[in-house]
Amino acid sequence: MKKRSIYGLLGLALVLAITGCTGTGSSGEVESSILTKVVQSKKLKVGVILSYPPFGFKDEQNNPQGYDVDIAKELAKSLNAELEIIDLDSSSRIPAIETGKVDAVIGSFSRTYERLQKVNVSDPYSAASEKMLVKKDSGIEQVQDLNNRKVAVVKGSTNQAVTELAPQAQLAYFSNSAECVLAVKNGQADAFVEDESFLAYQAKLHPELKVAGDPLIAPLYQGIAVRKGDQEWLNYLNFFVFQMNTQGTNKSLYTKWFGIDPPYKLNPQY
Incomplete structure (x- = not known):
């Protein structure tokens, strides 16, 4: 019995030592x-x-x-x-x-x-939410203005906000966000919908562009x-x-x- 007790204590000590090495206690706290x-x-x-x-x-x-x-x-x-x-x-x-x-x-x-x-x-x-990047003279002020307009979107994105709020918009697909911005600048697209902070930065770099409209998502x-x-x-x-x-x-x-x-x-x- 004494030997069993000693072995049991040794086993418990080993378990505690291993547990301590994990860096977490019984409550899961580090x-x-x-x-x-x-x-x-x-x-x-x-x-x-x-x-x-x-x-x-x-x-x-x-x-x-x-x-x-x-x-x-x-x-x-x-x-x-x-x-x-x-x-x-x-x-x-x-x-x-x-x-x-x-x-x-x-x-x-x-x-x-x-x-x-x-x-x-x-x-x-x-x-940040999502907004629209447009030319300052485009006349686009709200998402409904995108109906019957070309909207640049990145391939593989859901574009849920655009398709739900402006169902008549014509989607033009590009490989990445940089190409979408360029498309708005050169007239291939009328707008680009993206993270509003990113768009604000693009508008800062390109004075002919502006961020328009209310937030499209929460x-x-x-x-x-x-x-x-x-x-x-x-x-x-x-x-x-x-x-x-x-x-x-x-x-x-x-x-x-x-x-x-x-x-x-x-x-x-x-």
Whole structure:
């Protein structure tokens, strides 16, 4: 009996040791927070999509630039940490978080039921709906004006807002967003429907174009994505976003890159 008790205690100790190595306790909470790691190492790794200007891109010297990059820089500054930007695409964002390749993702990451089953997402720092990009002299002011007009759309997109709100619109398909913008500029299309923040940036680059109409869909809110279970890190990021929103830093960065004030209020109400 004594030997069995000793073996039982040894077995329990081994199980506890293995459980401790996973980094999570019985409640599923992460025992060692990324916040602690970043503060101690003074290094922060943030994933950003560097192929979606002006949110993220590389300049002529191959340096990361953009709105999301500037948000990451502000986060690193708040932590007194050295920032490393990791270039991601849309499909690699969640795996990069799950494998620990990055400490956080700042890359047009909106909250959905499916995503929140895999990662946590902070309070929003950005929000956007869809609007229309048109020539300033086009006479197009609302989505119904697209009936019997050519509307540039990206191949493979759903175009649900256009087909439902302007069923007589003539869809002209192009390979990517850049081609759609060019189509509006050269007269191949009368309008292009896309994320209003992206369109605001295009209108800033091309003075002959403007963003027109009311929002076509409910706004999507983007936050900072992190691994599940690390409530301490998530709490810090929520406070960081709160400070950015209430102190005007976020508004300044948004205006810098998009040329307009943020279209939606983000400040939490307490």
